[in-house]
Amino acid sequence: MSPAANRPAGSPHDGRRDGQPRFERFVVVDWSANATPKRGKDSIWIGVHAADGTRHEPLNVPTRIEAVDHLAALLRTPARTLVGVDFPLGYPAGFAAAAGLIRPGQAPWEAVCSHLGAAIVDGSRNANNRWDVAAALNERLGSLHFWGAPPRRSGPHLSCRKPLPASVAAATPPLEPFRHTEKRLRAGGRHPFSVWQLLGAGSVGSQALTGIAAVQRLRAHPALADRLQLWPFETGFTSGTADIVVAEVWPSMVDFSTQPHPVKDAQQVAALAEWFALRQRHGTLEGLFAPQLPVEAQAAVRTEEGWVLGVE
Numbered sequence: 001m002s003p004a005a006n007r008p009a010g011s012p013h014d015g016r017r018d019g020q021p022r023f024e025r026f027v028v029v030d031w032s033a034n035a036t037p038k039r040g041k042d043s044i045w046i047g048v049h050a051a052d053g054t055r056h057e058p059l060n061v062p063t064r065i066e067a068v069d070h071l072a073a074l075l076r077t078p079a080r081t082l083v084g085v086d087f088p089l090g091y092p093a094g095f096a097a098a099a100g101l102i103r104p105g106q107a108p109w110e111a112v113c114s115h116l117g118a119a120i121v122d123g124s125r126n127a128n129n130r131w132d133v134a135a136a137l138n139e140r141l142g143s144l145h146f147w148g149a150p151p152r153r154s155g156p157h158l159s160c161r162k163p164l165p166a167s168v169a170a171a172t173p174p175l176e177p178f179r180h181t182e183k184r185l186r187a188g189g190r191h192p193f194s195v196w197q198l199l200g201a202g203s204v205g206s207q208a209l210t211g212i213a214a215v216q217r218l219r220a221h222p223a224l225a226d227r228l229q230l231w232p233f234e235t236g237f238t239s240g241t242a243d244i245v246v247a248e249v250w251p252s253m254v255d256f257s258t259q260p261h262p263v264k265d266a267q268q269v270a271a272l273a274e275w276f277a278l279r280q281r282h283g284t285l286e287g288l289f290a291p292q293l294p295v296e297a298q299a300a301v302r303t304e305e306g307w308v309l310g311v312e
Contacts, residue, residue, distance in 0.1 A: 023239075023285075024051050024079040026276040028269040029067070030251060031087045031214075033206035036126050037062035040263060046070065047269030049277045058266035063126050068214050075244050076223050082239075082276060084249030087204055087211035088195045089230060090306035092176040099140040108304035109233045117216030120209060130209045134158055134198055143170035148199035162197070179305040180297045185250070188311075192250075215246060231309065232302050237290040247289075247309040288312070 030045040032038065039060050044067045048056040061067045075081060089109070096108035101115045119136070122128045134146040135158040144163035154160045168174065182192040191202075198205035218224055229235050229242040239245060249272060256264070256271035279285040288310050293301060301307050 022051065022080065023082045023245075023276075023280060025049070025081045026051070026084070026273040027071070027074065027081055028084040028249060028251065028273045028276075029071070029086065030265045030269050031067075031085060031207045031211045032064075033128075033130065033210050034126050035128065038126075041265065043265070045263070045265045045269045047266070047271075047273040048074070049270070049273035051277055051280060053277070055270070055274070058261060058263075058270050060263075060266065063124065064122050064128075064210060064214055065124050065126075068217050072218060072221050072224065075218070075228070078243075081244050083244060083246045084251075084272060084276070084309060085211060085215065085246060086249055086251050087207040088179070088306065089208075089212060089215065089233075089246075089248045090179065090304050091195055091208075092179050093300035093304050094173050094175055095141075095145075096304060098173065098175060099137055101140075107233065109230070109306065112304075113212055113216045113219065113230075116209060116213045117220065120213035122210060122213065128210060130198070130206050131158060133209060134205070141170075141175075143168055145175055145196045146198060146205060148197045148203060148205060150199065180293070180301055181248075181305065181307045181311055184311055185308065190250075218246070230306075231289060232307060235289070236302065239286055239289045248306050249310065250308045253308075253310055 026049045028047045032042060032044045034043060039062050044061050044064065046059045046061065046067065059070065061070055091112060096102050096111045101111040102108060103111065119133045120128060120130060131149050131153040135155060138144055138146050138157040144159050144167040147159045147162050149158045149160055151160055177194045177196065178186065179195070185192050193203050195205055195208050197203040215230070219228055224244065227243040229240050229245055231240065231245050231247040234240065235245060251268035251272050254271050254275045256267040259267035259270045261267050261270065276285060279288065291307055291312055
């Protein structure tokens with residue numbers, strides 16, 4: 001656990017007020033797995049909203065490398081910050097063990113972060129090796145869980161189309177198509193895609209591979225390593241005490257229609273950052289960090305799958 005997690009409650013540096021955890025800044029990131037630099041629709045947008053109500057114009061960056069650099073520079077400034085990222089921070093329970101990623105003393109989520117941080121190579125102009133990484137993970141699993149590659153990148157360990165159930169069942173133990181948080185979303189009428197799907201409108205698999213690798217780079221950044229925690233993996237079902245808390249979010253979960261920006265992605269990051277600030281102001285933010293979970297799901301969510309902040 002980072003030194004930030006051991007900081008005494010109520011110290012000025014952690015942004016607490018009246019004995020409750022307080023964030024001074026809310027950052028929401030709309031991620032992209034584009035293979036070339038891109039701005040505008042379906043590219044990377046970063047929204048920032050201060051706890052005091054100060055609005056910032058959403059920032060559009062063309063590459064993931066620039067996005068990580070910008071976030072690192074932003075987060076170096078002293079302000080307790082909640083960072084929401086719109087990609088999964090984990091995989092269905094059992095994945096890390098089935099893929100043989102866990103080293104002694106590692107939690108499953110940490111093993112995945114460490115592996116993807118080392119395996120994913122992201123170039124300065126967005127060229128990346130996510131297809132190769134997905135194929136190698138399938139080979140480790142002995143099954144075709146990851147799917148959705150372009151025809152030219154398909155092969156014996158990565159298919160273009162969703163594999164037949166028999167191909168997926170080969171993993172030991174068999175892995176679910178959805179995490180507990182996605183099941184909760186689907187039960188509420190939402191339609192999240194499976195993290196195994198890498199390509200296609202609405203898919204999140206490529207964003208997860210490149211996004212988790214980017215988060216790992218932030219975790220390893222010398223100026224941030226002792227100040228950053230991932231929710232709920234390192235904080236438990238609380239907002240923690242670290243200077244920087246990173247959580248998975250779903251930008252479309254709040255109304256963004258009143259945001260004054262022509263690009264939907266920019267509207268969403270601005271609206272969600274503002275929504276978190278309003279929840280804190282009204283005293284209802286902390287409850288989002290402690291979703292109501294069945295007892296049998298708590299360990300999986302806490303140690304490997306993660307959860308979408310705001311899904312209750």
